[in-house]
Amino acid sequence: MDLFPETSSEVINAPGASLVLHRAAALGVASDALLEELLRDTPWRSGDVVLFGKRYRQPRLFAWYGDPGASYRYSGTTLEPLPWTARLDDLRRRMERIAGAPFNSVLLNYYRDQQDAMGLHADDEPELGDSPVIASLSLGEPRPFRLKHRHDKAIRPLKLPLPPGSVLVMAGNTQANWKHELPRQARPCGPRVNLTFRYIYPAR
Numbered sequence: 001m002d003l004f005p006e007t008s009s010e011v012i013n014a015p016g017a018s019l020v021l022h023r024a025a026a027l028g029v030a031s032d033a034l035l036e037e038l039l040r041d042t043p044w045r046s047g048d049v050v051l052f053g054k055r056y057r058q059p060r061l062f063a064w065y066g067d068p069g070a071s072y073r074y075s076g077t078t079l080e081p082l083p084w085t086a087r088l089d090d091l092r093r094r095m096e097r098i099a100g101a102p103f104n105s106v107l108l109n110y111y112r113d114q115q116d117a118m119g120l121h122a123d124d125e126p127e128l129g130d131s132p133v134i135a136s137l138s139l140g141e142p143r144p145f146r147l148k149h150r151h152d153k154a155i156r157p158l159k160l161p162l163p164p165g166s167v168l169v170m171a172g173n174t175q176a177n178w179k180h181e182l183p184r185q186a187r188p189c190g191p192r193v194n195l196t197f198r199y200i201y202p203a204r
Contacts, residue, residue, distance in 0.1 A: 014147065015155055018172030022098055024165055025137065028090055031165035035139040037087065038193050044110050047077055059184075060116040066105030070200040074125055081105055088195075091137070095197040099169045101133035103197040111143070111192040114185035120148060124175045127200050133171040138162040140192040147180045 012019035027034055044061035064072060065088050066081030073079075084092070092103050109118065123134055138145075145162050149155040162168060170180075182194075 016177035017174040020169045022167040025167040061110040063108045070105040095135040099135040106197045109194045114189045117184040118182040120179045120181040122175045122179045135197040136168045137195040141190040147178045
């Protein structure tokens with residue numbers, strides 16, 4: 001029996017990017033049950049980021065897991081990894097199968113309601129390498145994921161609805177050419193958890 005069956009995939013047309021959306025990934029557990037488990041068992045924390053020399057409270061909660069030494073630095077924050085849980089390690093192996101790439105860490109973001117958000121950014125820190133492969137698993141409330149080209153204003157932004165249980169794989173030059181965000185919502189909405197699996201290289 002194949003423990004990691006292939007999922008149907010859709011290539012997203014975006015100039016200078018490699019984006020593949022798997023709408024119903026094989027997670028080994030129902031997506032709503034996985035959401036409930038992660039909300040209950042994850043040691044969520046809050047934190048600050050530094051933007052243009054000013055410190056701001058992040059409008060979401062987060063947790064960082066990974067192999068020993070897989071520290072992650074962004075916006076003035078350094079995250080030291082928690083050890084893998086059995087569930088997250090199983091999800092890692094499933095995401096590696098889907099993305100065709102190894103992962104040694106995962107960032108979990110918890111958006112509690114419509115006021116929580118992620119600003120426009122690219123995952124282009126040096127420790128992610130020149131062409132990072134990132135597998136982004138969405139759980140809970142569907143929220144529009146917005147991408148904007150970094151260099152060509154004539155290219156219209158993309159807005160992707162990411163249903164629960166879906167995985168968006170971003171690879172190639174995606175981070176070099178596009179930024180992405182999860183904007184605040186005007187309408188009330190329920191909780192959403194996003195897991196972004198990545199590979200952290202040793203400091204260079």
